[in-house]
Amino acid sequence: MSLEAFHHSEPLTLGVELELQLVNTNDYDLAPYAEDMLRLMKKTPLPGSVVPEMTNSMIEISTGICHSASEVVGQLTPIRDALVKSADKLNIAVVGGGTHPFQQWHERRIYDKPRFRELSELYGYLSKQFTIFGQHVHIGCPSANAALLMLHRMSRYIPHFIALSASSPYVQGQDTAFDSARLNSVFAFPLSGRAPFALTWEDFTAYFDKMTRTGVVKSMKDFYWDIRPKPEFGTIEIRVFDTPLTIERAAALAGYVQSLGAWFLADEPFMPQEDDYLVYTYNRFQACRFGMEAVYVDPATGDHMPLREHILMTMDKIAGHAAAHGASNALHLLRTDTQAGQNDARWLRDRQRQEQLLAEVSRQAAQRFRGAPV
Numbered sequence: 001m002s003l004e005a006f007h008h009s010e011p012l013t014l015g016v017e018l019e020l021q022l023v024n025t026n027d028y029d030l031a032p033y034a035e036d037m038l039r040l041m042k043k044t045p046l047p048g049s050v051v052p053e054m055t056n057s058m059i060e061i062s063t064g065i066c067h068s069a070s071e072v073v074g075q076l077t078p079i080r081d082a083l084v085k086s087a088d089k090l091n092i093a094v095v096g097g098g099t100h101p102f103q104q105w106h107e108r109r110i111y112d113k114p115r116f117r118e119l120s121e122l123y124g125y126l127s128k129q130f131t132i133f134g135q136h137v138h139i140g141c142p143s144a145n146a147a148l149l150m151l152h153r154m155s156r157y158i159p160h161f162i163a164l165s166a167s168s169p170y171v172q173g174q175d176t177a178f179d180s181a182r183l184n185s186v187f188a189f190p191l192s193g194r195a196p197f198a199l200t201w202e203d204f205t206a207y208f209d210k211m212t213r214t215g216v217v218k219s220m221k222d223f224y225w226d227i228r229p230k231p232e233f234g235t236i237e238i239r240v241f242d243t244p245l246t247i248e249r250a251a252a253l254a255g256y257v258q259s260l261g262a263w264f265l266a267d268e269p270f271m272p273q274e275d276d277y278l279v280y281t282y283n284r285f286q287a288c289r290f291g292m293e294a295v296y297v298d299p300a301t302g303d304h305m306p307l308r309e310h311i312l313m314t315m316d317k318i319a320g321h322a323a324a325h326g327a328s329n330a331l332h333l334l335r336t337d338t339q340a341g342q343n344d345a346r347w348l349r350d351r352q353r354q355e356q357l358l359a360e361v362s363r364q365a366a367q368r369f370r371g372a373p374v
Contacts, residue, residue: 003208003220006144006201009234010065012261012325014254015138016072017062018243019053020369021095022087028362030057030103030131031092040086047075050083055131056109059083059094065140068326069255076247084370093366096250097344098133098168098182098242101358115221132182135165135241135250137257140234142265144201151195151227151236152272153264154257155280158226158240159287159296160311164334165241165253166291167344170358179291179345182242183284191217192224193281197274204229226284240284245344245368248333255322255330260314262321269317275299292341311338 024031034056041050048063061083063075083094110117141147166179178184186192198204211217220228226240238257244250263269276299286294287307294307315322315335322331337343351361364374 002212003205004231006147006229006231007234009140010067011140011142011146011265012067012258013140013235014066014068014072014258015063015233015235016066016076016250016254017060017136017138018076018096018247018250019058019060019133019135020083020243021097021100021133022057022059023093023095023100023362023366025091025093025363028093028095028359028366030100030107032056032109033090033092034059036090037083037086040089041082044082046079046082048079050079052113054110057100057103058131058133066254069251069258069330070326072251072254073248076251080247080369080371093363094369095362095366096133096167096243096245096369097348097365098166098180099171100131100133101170101348101352101362102173103131104172132168132185133243134182134186134239135243135253137238137241137254138230138233138235139238139257139261141236144204144229144231145199146265147229147234147236148199148201148204149272150261150264151229152197152199152276153270154227154236154238154260155194155272156276156299157260157314158280159283159294159307160256160314161238161240161253162242162284162287163291163294163307164256164311164338164343165244165249166288167242167245167348169345169349170352173358175349175352178289179343180242180288183240183288186224186239189224191222193226194277195223195225195228197272197277199272242344245347245365246371247369249344252330252333255325255327256334258325259318259322259327259331262325263318266321270300273299291343291345292338308338308341 022033034052051060053060061079066072087094168182171181196207227238230237279297296307296310367374
């Protein structure tokens, strides 16, 4: 199969996908209600889409094309409200977060869809362990070559995205000591990690053709990279975010991506280099493990600094672009939490320290998702 042509999109437009947990309201464990939720959700006209995910206690929602973080909230809100209404009818709840804190992966069932069955046959138990929940952000790019430049520039900021969205400290009832344990499951897949260093669509197409000739890859869907091009949409897709606990934070993260993209297109602040990736895996690990307390190594200078400091410094640089694209409120929300060293992983740990019961933490997280006070 040849690589699809890179389609036109309006630069800096946004699309957001959120993978969400379906839990029962008895003990707040995962509940296999995806099919029932999809049936109920079909009755309500909504922007974007609602689709199944790998296992039957998951559901994915997505926006249509948005131009700002506020438009992302505007589309996610009616979808969220319809989800909550449908969940109430089924006596279940919908929860954000990158992992369910105490579910047992072996109890999961693969959703009955040809691609999911195919992946299950290929990856075995990893498919059930892929009951993890992420946010994907698409950003429109003016051309195929500009998309690859955007991709490699964004790669420097992968630790920002991980630390700001981290919401998966617990796995199967244990505190993993990671702020984002979800990504450890992603890294187990053989085609995960970083995209190849190609700065022209011609070079990227040559790489794709080599991979398809091996028989390992059939389409772009087979790559589980942290960021990948989506030629059919004319975007790049950033995939390292944990699903936040609220749609407001999800929209703020999209606003941050848009502001960075606007900075890249307007100022071309640096030219990506292959050597940027010398510290890529280290920086990514630091952000997953320590969140806001991580160390960031600048690939250009080799300087070590607190990741929090690098995030705040970057926000200062892009503030004007954020204002021009209506993302000032998004940056303000993220800046306030960054200054305080807060993210959703910290909130979950604080709740568990208080409650000493992960089921109660999940109940409170469900309340947060529906917009109710906790």
